[in-house]
Amino acid sequence: MNRDLLGIRQLSQAQITDLLHRSDGYFRHLDSTEPFPDYRLLHGRTIANLFFENSTRTRTSFELAEKRLGATSISLSMQTSSLTKGESLIDTINVICAMKVDCIVVRHSSSGVPQLLRNNLPPHIRIINAGDGAHEHPTQALLDAATLLEQLGSLKGKRIFIVGDISHSRVARSNMLLLKMLGAEITLVGPETLLPKYVEEVFDVRVRTTIGDSLHKADAVIALRIQQERQSRSYFPNLSDFRLRYGLTPIQLSDTKAFILHPGPVNRSVELDDEVVDSEKSLILRQVRRGVAIRMAVLEWLFEV
Amino acid sequence: MDILLQNCRIIDPVTDRDEDGIDLEISNGIITAIGKKLKSKHTSKDLQGALVAPGFFDMHVHLREPGQEYKETIATGTNAAAHGGFTGLCCMPNTDPPISDPFVVSYIREKAKGNIVDVEICGTMTKGRKGDELAPMQALADAGVKMISDDGNAVANAEVMRRVFEYGKMFDFLCTEHCEEATMTKGTGMHEGKVSTKLGIPGYPSVAEDIVIARDLLIAEYVGDVRYHVAHLSTRNAVRLVREAKARGVKVSAEVTPHHFTLTDEAVERHQANAKMNPPLREQQDIEAIISGLQDGTIDCISTDHAPHADHEKNTDIMSAAYGIIGSETAIGLGLTYLVHSGKISLRTYVEVSSTNPRRLMKLLPIKIAVGEKANLTIIDLDTEWTFRSEDICSKSKNTPFISAKFKGRPIGIVNNGQFLWTRKD
Numbered sequence: 001m002n003r004d005l006l007g008i009r010q011l012s013q014a015q016i017t018d019l020l021h022r023s024d025g026y027f028r029h030l031d032s033t034e035p036f037p038d039y040r041l042l043h044g045r046t047i048a049n050l051f052f053e054n055s056t057r058t059r060t061s062f063e064l065a066e067k068r069l070g071a072t073s074i075s076l077s078m079q080t081s082s083l084t085k086g087e088s089l090i091d092t093i094n095v096i097c098a099m100k101v102d103c104i105v106v107r108h109s110s111s112g113v114p115q116l117l118r119n120n121l122p123p124h125i126r127i128i129n130a131g132d133g134a135h136e137h138p139t140q141a142l143l144d145a146a147t148l149l150e151q152l153g154s155l156k157g158k159r160i161f162i163v164g165d166i167s168h169s170r171v172a173r174s175n176m177l178l179l180k181m182l183g184a185e186i187t188l189v190g191p192e193t194l195l196p197k198y199v200e201e202v203f204d205v206r207v208r209t210t211i212g213d214s215l216h217k218a219d220a221v222i223a224l225r226i227q228q229e230r231q232s233r234s235y236f237p238n239l240s241d242f243r244l245r246y247g248l249t250p251i252q253l254s255d256t257k258a259f260i261l262h263p264g265p266v267n268r269s270v271e272l273d274d275e276v277v278d279s280e281k282s283l284i285l286r287q288v289r290r291g292v293a294i295r296m297a298v299l300e301w302l303f304e305v
Numbered sequence: 306m307d308i309l310l311q312n313c314r315i316i317d318p319v320t321d322r323d324e325d326g327i328d329l330e331i332s333n334g335i336i337t338a339i340g341k342k343l344k345s346k347h348t349s350k351d352l353q354g355a356l357v358a359p360g361f362f363d364m365h366v367h368l369r370e371p372g373q374e375y376k377e378t379i380a381t382g383t384n385a386a387a388h389g390g391f392t393g394l395c396c397m398p399n400t401d402p403p404i405s406d407p408f409v410v411s412y413i414r415e416k417a418k419g420n421i422v423d424v425e426i427c428g429t430m431t432k433g434r435k436g437d438e439l440a441p442m443q444a445l446a447d448a449g450v451k452m453i454s455d456d457g458n459a460v461a462n463a464e465v466m467r468r469v470f471e472y473g474k475m476f477d478f479l480c481t482e483h484c485e486e487a488t489m490t491k492g493t494g495m496h497e498g499k500v501s502t503k504l505g506i507p508g509y510p511s512v513a514e515d516i517v518i519a520r521d522l523l524i525a526e527y528v529g530d531v532r533y534h535v536a537h538l539s540t541r542n543a544v545r546l547v548r549e550a551k552a553r554g555v556k557v558s559a560e561v562t563p564h565h566f567t568l569t570d571e572a573v574e575r576h577q578a579n580a581k582m583n584p585p586l587r588e589q590q591d592i593e594a595i596i597s598g599l600q601d602g603t604i605d606c607i608s609t610d611h612a613p614h615a616d617h618e619k620n621t622d623i624m625s626a627a628y629g630i631i632g633s634e635t636a637i638g639l640g641l642t643y644l645v646h647s648g649k650i651s652l653r654t655y656v657e658v659s660s661t662n663p664r665r666l667m668k669l670l671p672i673k674i675a676v677g678e679k680a681n682l683t684i685i686d687l688d689t690e691w692t693f694r695s696e697d698i699c700s701k702s703k704n705t706p707f708i709s710a711k712f713k714g715r716p717i718g719i720v721n722n723g724q725f726l727w728t729r730k731d
Contacts, residue, residue, distance in 0.1 A: 088617045089625070110622035111494070111505045112577055120620065133624070134505030173505055196502040203502075 003302045004127040006114045007136035008177040015301075016181060020146055022297035023290070026068075027146070030289050042071035042303060045102045049075040050093070051130070052108040057264055057288065058130055058140075062105050065295035071103075089113075090120050097125055103302065104128070111135035111170075126302045134168045139298060140263055141174035143291040145182060147283050148220055150290075151259055156183035159217055161258070163189040163246055164224035164271055165235070167196045171263045172224060176203040187214070190246065193235040211246060218258040223248055223271040225263060239270050250275040259283050306723055307332045309349040313357040314687075315339075316653055317674040318661045323653060329357060331680045334723030339676055352684065358656045359672035360392025360681040360721055362663040363633065364452070364560060365481075365536060365608035368394075368424075371412060372401025377613040377701045379413060382633070383422040385611070385700035388728045389633035390683045390716025393423035395667060398434065399457040405429040405440040410448035421724040425667055427452040430469045430480065436460050439472055446476040451668050454481035456536060457583075459517050461487060467524050470531040479558075479666055481534040482521055484543070485583065489513035494623045496570040496585040504574065506623060509585050511540040518543050522550045522557060534666065535559040537610045539584040541594035548603040558666050559598070560608040563632060563639035566595045568706065576706035578619045578626030582612070596649050599658060606663040609636045613702030631700045635693055637685060638712030645687075646713050652687075659683075682720040686729070691715050 004010075011019075029036050047066045051059050059075055066073035078092070087095075093104070103126040106114055111133030118127055131137040145155070152158055160179055166172045166188050176186050186205040188195060200207050208214060215221065226242060236242045247269070248260065253276055260282045266272055276282065310329040315322055330338035330345045338345065368382040377385075379396075386394050396413065398404030404413070410426050417424035428445035432438040434455045445453070453473055459482055460466045473480050490509045495501050497508020518535055525533040535547060538559045547559045569588055572580040580586055598604040612629025619626050640659065644650045650658075660683070664671060672681045690713050695703055718727040 089621045090617070108622060110624040113622045116577065116620075116622060132505075134507070136505070170505060196505075197497055197508065198499045198502050202499050 001305070002123050002126060003305055004114070004118060005138055005298050005302065006118065006127065006129050008138045008141050008174045009136070013181060016178065019142060019294070019297050019301060020149065022300055023142070023146055023293040026296040027290060027293035030293055036068055039068060040070040041300060042066065042069040045071045045303065046100060047071045047073040047103040047105060048096050048101045049073060049105040049130070050078055050096065050107070051075065052078040052106070053131070054079070055107055055130070058107065061288070061291045062130060062295050065292050065299060069296055069299055071299070093117060093121065097121060101125060103299070105130050107131045109133055128298060128302070131170050134170050134173065136174045137170040138174050139291065139294055140171050141178040142298070143287055143294040144175055144222065144261055145178055146290045146294055147261060147287045148259070150286070151283065152219060154183070155179060158184045158219040159187065160184045161187045161189055161215070161218045161221045162224065163211065163221055163248070165194045165226055165230065166190050166199065166224070167194045168227065168230070169224050173203070175222060176205055180204065191236060211252065213255070215252050215256040215258060218256055220259045220261060221248065222261045225265065226267055226270055228267070239267070243270050247271060247273065248276045249273045253279060253281060261287055264288070306334060306725055307347040308725065309343060309345040309347045310357065311349050311351045312354055313352050314354055315357050315674055316656050317359055318653060318657050319359065319671045319673050320675055322674060325354065329674070331720065334680055336674065336676055336678050336680050339674070355717060356652070356685040356687050357674065358683050358685065359660045359674060360719060361390050361637070361659045361683045362393040362667065362669070363391045363609050363611070363636070364395045364606060364663045364667065366394040366396050366611045366633065367399070367613065367629070368396040368413070369613060370400065370416065371409065375615055379416040379424070381699065381701040382611070382613070383417065383420050383424060385631070385633040385698070386422050387719055387726050388699045388716070389635070390637045390685060390719060391422060391633065392681050392683060392719050392721040393425065393664070393669070395425040395427050395452055397456045398427050398429045398454065403429050403434045405432050405434065407441070407444045407448040410445065410450060414449070421719065421721050421726055423721065425452070425669070426450055427454050427456070427481065429453060430455045430460055430473070431465060434458060436462055436465060439468060442472055442476055442478070446478070450478070452479040452481055454483065454536065456481065456483045459483050459485045459487065463520060463524065466521060467528060470525055470528040470533070474528070474531050477532065477668070479532045479534050481536050482517065483536050484514045484517035484521070486513040486516050494581065495573045496587050498570055498588055500570040500573060506573070511542065511587060511591070514540050514584050515542040515546065518546050522546060522555055525557065526550070526553070526555050531556060533557045537562050537565065537584060537608065538595070538604065539565045539587050539591060541591045544594040544598040544603055548598065548601070551603060558605040559603065560606045561595050561599070561604050562608060562610045563636050564630060566592055566599070567639050567643045572706055578621065578623055579630060579704055579706045581623060581626050581628055582610070582630055583628040596644070599644065599650055599654070604658070605666060606658045607636065607640060608663065609633055611700070613700050614704045615702060619704045630705045631698070631702055633700060634698060635705065635707045635710070635712070637716045638691070638693060638714065641685070641687065641714030642712045680720045683716060684718040684720070685714060686717045687714045689713070689715060
């Protein structure tokens with residue numbers, strides 16, 4: 001049976017360990033100044049990166065992972081594609097696949113699109129979820145876990161805070177699932193307007209509506225990006241008011257051993273102040289580098305069978 | 306059309322009859338004899354104890370014509386209703402153009418002429434369903450409209466709602482509201498609850514339905530004597546609000562769809578867009594409240610909200626997918642299986658909520674199963690277990706989460722307008 005990566009929920013503990021282990025090998029080459037080795041693992045394979053929602057970093061990360069494994073890859077920014085000419089989503093995907101594509105990397109604003117493609121495409125076409133709605137972003141969670149493991153050794157009993165807009169975040173959902181599987185304790189921090197209903201029960205996590213002085217207990221903080229257009233729907237008063245309550249400032253950082261992660265792009269002086277982004281505790285650029293390695297590991301795993 | 310139906314179980318709430326082993330003679334569409342072991346010159350058909358009930362009426366059907374004939378037509382939609390055991394239906398006005406014009410009413414009436422299924426026509430409350438100006442109510446009433454609704458939308462403006470009630474009551478219209486506070490449901494894809502949190506789909510909160518019902522009940526009570534009808538009610542608080550208003554003497558009625566008493570939001574995970582409807586599938590506690598509402602008469606009738614959509618409108622991402630499922634051909638299977646055989650309501654109550662009550666709300670003549678009366682009958686095999694299959698669907702669209710579902714009890718035929726339709730070969 002062919003493999004897909006639709007979400008963290010589908011992965012077993014063993015598969016997660018396997019993927020993280022595979023990525024370490026690639027990461028060592030990325031973390032070196034030597035030329036990257038000439039892998040030809042995916043030679044002859046064609047991969048289409050279909051981004052129905054804007055992305056620069058995730059798309060670039062996938063493209064580099066694909067090219068470094070020898071695949072032919074194309075990226076399509078679908079907001080400007082035929083969809084706006086009235087073509088249906090499934091028709092658009094079928095057109096792309098008719099050009100002999102072996103793997104689709106898909107990002108879409110609607111939850112469940114990777115599964116929808118799985119239900120509609122022939123089984124030999126592998127599907128990777130690069131973020132669907134507020135549902136899952138499995139490669140982001142894997143790269144976050146890899147980044148944290150590098151610093152913390154193990155996540156057993158480690159306290160990880162996820163701060164900000166939980167409701168609209170696929171990063172939060174995939175991370176809750178994955179980090180808990182690796183033994184971490186998760187605390188969500190955000191206003192009730194940005195916390196999905198029953199999240200404590202559904203994901204078995206703790207919830208706080210204020211950071212207060214709780215950070216000294218944290219081993220790591222994942223700050224989530226605030227989508228600026230959200231304030232128009234009154235989830236919070238304005239960005240500076242949000243920063244006053246949920247932004248990470250140097251004062252809070254001085255009080256904690258916690259590492260700082262952010263899926264990017266950072267709104268400086270909203271989620272994180274400059275001093276926090278640029279501090280030694282910040283793992284933001286390590287995350288980016290880990291991201292390429294994780295995506296290479298995922299591709300290798302998908303095409304192994 | 307002459308026939309002798311033998312060995313019927315007759316339930317007729319209007320004449321208060323509930324008897325087994327009865328024969329029914331029908332001559333030229335009129336019931337000419339009822340009794341045990343009747344002798345007749347007509348061809349006979351042994352119903353082996355099947356239920357013969359007054360014809361079922363579905364108050365909430367989207368026939369899609371005019372304007373969206375690729376989804377359904379008056380011909381295919383009434384055929385689906387007939388095969389689902391309905392002898393009458395009311396079609397909703399969110400067509401293109403909408404039914405806010407007597408010419409559209411005549412167009413539909415012309416196309417439905419001679420049909421075994423009676424087609425009643427719901428007009429809009431406001432012009433073009435836009436929610437600001439009143440629809441031409443005198444002209445619609447003159448064209449035979451008995452129900453008005455902006456279904457698909459609630460009337461957002463409270464002042465307009467008040468004027469709809471005040472003007473509409475002069476015609477004794479049934480004022481049917483699709484209860485949705487749109488400011489709270491914009492950009493949502495399913496019920497807000499544990500499943501939406503798990504799936505990351507923006508949630509449509511139950512309170513968005515409840516507050517429109519609460520507002521409308523207060524306006525209706527203030528205006529007085531309005532016949533206010535809650536379409537496809539789906540929440541526990543909606544049941545409570547209607548129950549309390551009925552106790553206060555407000556002229557309110559309510560309907561529920563079969564999917565809202567059988568499925569919860571968990572179905573979205575498995576069926577995706579085929580479990581997307583408006584209002585959305587709710588929670589087990591809501592189902593329990595709805596069943597209690599059917600038991601104590603808070604909810605007057607079962608309507609399907611039959612909402613056909615083409616495959617490309619459903620086989621797409623959940624946010625873009627159209628709302629609604631087809632319902633005509635699964636209604637009786639679901640009702641019997643989940644309400645009657647499960648012991649929640651009696652067969653007689655089931656006949657009342659499927660036939661007597663909707664006909665009363667629509668101001669249609671009551672059907673009597675009695676000698677000299679026109680034969681308008683739904684015939685149901687109560688006990689056969691069957692599987693609903695895609696290839697058997699008569700509707701033009703196949704958007705339903707019930708493909709492969711197993712039911713106990715199914716319609717086997719209808720009689721109406723001097724015609725028979727036997728829907729089962731066996």
